[in-house]
Amino acid sequence: MFQRYPSMHYLARCPVLVPHLAFADDIIIFSNGTKSSLKRITTFLAEYEQCSGQKVNSSKSGFILSAKASLSRANVVGGALGFSRIRLPTKYLGMPLYKGPKKSFLWDDLISKIAARMEGWEAKVLSPGGRITILKSILTSMPLYLLHVIVPPKTVMCGASIHDSPIWKRLSRAGRACEDFIRWKVGCGKINFWHDIWVDDSALSRYNPPIGESHRLVSSYWRDNTWYLDHVRSIIPNDIVDSLYLIAVSSTRVDHPLWTLTANGGFTMYSAWNRVRQVSDRQPIFSKIWHASIPLKISFFIWRLLNDFIPVDTRIQSKGICMVSKCHGCNDIESLEHLFLFCPSVSPVWNFFASMFSVSLPVDGSIRHWLSAWFLSGDYVSEGHIRIIIPIFVLWFIWLERNDAKHRNMSFYPST
Numbered sequence: 548m549f550q551r552y553p554s555m556h557y558l559a560r561c562p563v564l565v566p567h568l569a570f571a572d573d574i575i576i577f578s579n580g581t582k583s584s585l586k587r588i589t590t591f592l593a594e595y596e597q598c599s600g601q602k603v604n605s606s607k608s609g610f611i612l613s614a615k616a617s618l619s620r621a622n623v624v625g626g627a628l629g630f631s632r633i634r635l636p637t638k639y640l641g642m643p644l645y646k647g648p649k650k651s652f653l654w655d656d657l658i659s660k661i662a663a664r665m666e667g668w669e670a671k672v673l674s675p676g677g678r679i680t681i682l683k684s685i686l687t688s689m690p691l692y693l694l695h696v697i698v699p700p701k702t703v704m705c706g707a708s709i710h711d712s713p714i715w716k717r718l719s720r721a722g723r724a725c726e727d728f729i730r731w732k733v734g735c736g737k738i739n740f741w742h743d744i745w746v747d748d749s750a751l752s753r754y755n756p757p758i759g760e761s762h763r764l765v766s767s768y769w770r771d772n773t774w775y776l777d778h779v780r781s782i783i784p785n786d787i788v789d790s791l792y793l794i795a796v797s798s799t800r801v802d803h804p805l806w807t808l809t810a811n812g813g814f815t816m817y818s819a820w821n822r823v824r825q826v827s828d829r830q831p832i833f834s835k836i837w838h839a840s841i842p843l844k845i846s847f848f849i850w851r852l853l854n855d856f857i858p859v860d861t862r863i864q865s866k867g868i869c870m871v872s873k874c875h876g877c878n879d880i881e882s883l884e885h886l887f888l889f890c891p892s893v894s895p896v897w898n899f900f901a902s903m904f905s906v907s908l909p910v911d912g913s914i915r916h917w918l919s920a921w922f923l924s925g926d927y928v929s930e931g932h933i934r935i936i937i938p939i940f941v942l943w944f945i946w947l948e949r950n951d952a953k954h955r956n957m958s959f960y961p962s963t
């Protein structure tokens with residue numbers, strides 16, 4: 548429609564004419580607002596309704612006019628569209644839509660939503676598997692993504708309770724680490740001259756921007772189809788200035804980001820993750836635990852067990868909390884090794900499976916030592932084999948039995 552009637556376009560200062568923004572059913576159509584344009588839009592929407600069987604909800608739709616537009620003008624547009632007038636600021640895809648300077652109150656809704664989710668994590672009521680699911684959901688949710696695209700004022704982030712969240716800090720750290728791998732192909736030059744990487748292999752900020760210039764855009768150093776050389780030569784070294792001759796700013800091209808960690812320049816989460824994560828030596832025991840044949844919550848549990856994160860009585864005492872320790876299997880002190888390996892109530896279970904798989908059980912040692920003995924006993928078997936899985940499940944069910952005994956007053960009698 549806009550291709551056929553280009554005069555319908557809403558004329559902004561931006562060189563790119565945007566006819567609409569659409570994400571699922573959240574659509575903004577920009578037009579010049581003349582009667583004929585409005586008529587075409589309503590006709591188009593009616594045709595869409597007829598073809599798709601969907602209906603535009605006029606109570607949830609509206610039109611935005613300039614704040615200076617007269618009441619009679621608003622009445623004309625409202626009459627033509629059948630919608631009511633919306634005044635800025637409003638929201639699109641949950642993000643504030645506004646004109647003029649960024650005001651911190653515009654982000655109040657969004658920040659409180661994110662803070663509520665973060666508090667959900669901090670309450671630690673979810674299992675680690677559940678937390679991973681929420682983490683994925685939040686990472687892929689639109690608000691956080693948009694926070695990176697539309698940067699709110701610093702006061703918003705400083706005042707937000709998410710600011711202190713360790714997860715937020717790690718996300719920010721990963722984001723900063725990834726920025727080093729973005730190279731910009733200059734188009735209209737609306738990228739930062741000093742802090743984005745667009746010429747040479749790193750940001751020009753290493754040459755210390757002159758006072759007051761650190762926020763300037765690439766396009767602001769481009770005049771009359773050439774670089775503003777007198778000034779540029781005084782602020783960056785000559786060899787960099789020479790390479791500027793190969794770069795031209797064009798108001799009709801958008802700046803294009805290239806991700807340097809993939810061959811085609813496209814961003815992938817996998818390449819970013821591989822770059823920012825810290826890799827330690829591979830421990831064979833973990834490849835047996837993190838396996839498709841073992842439910843994620845059990846893998847997490849064993850990982851916590853091996854890292855001494857399971858809150859048995861002696862672990863809680865070690866945190867300075869005074870309490871009497873009592874193993875629900877034998878009334879002895881409940882330590883990690885006692886509960887999971889050596890308690891007389893669990894020994895029969897271990898002995899049963901040890902004789903089934905001809906495993907010689909260690910007489911003492913840690914859970915890591917115990918599991919290694921299981922995994923390495925007998926002929927080699929691969930991950931996912933029943934002999935590898937059994938001790939993992941035994942540990943998991945001992946923990947379930949213990950929790951039932953402690954918190955639900957049930958008997959602690961694991962049986963074979």
Ligand SMILES: [Zn+2]
Binds near residue numbers: 874875877886
């Ligand atoms: Zn016991």
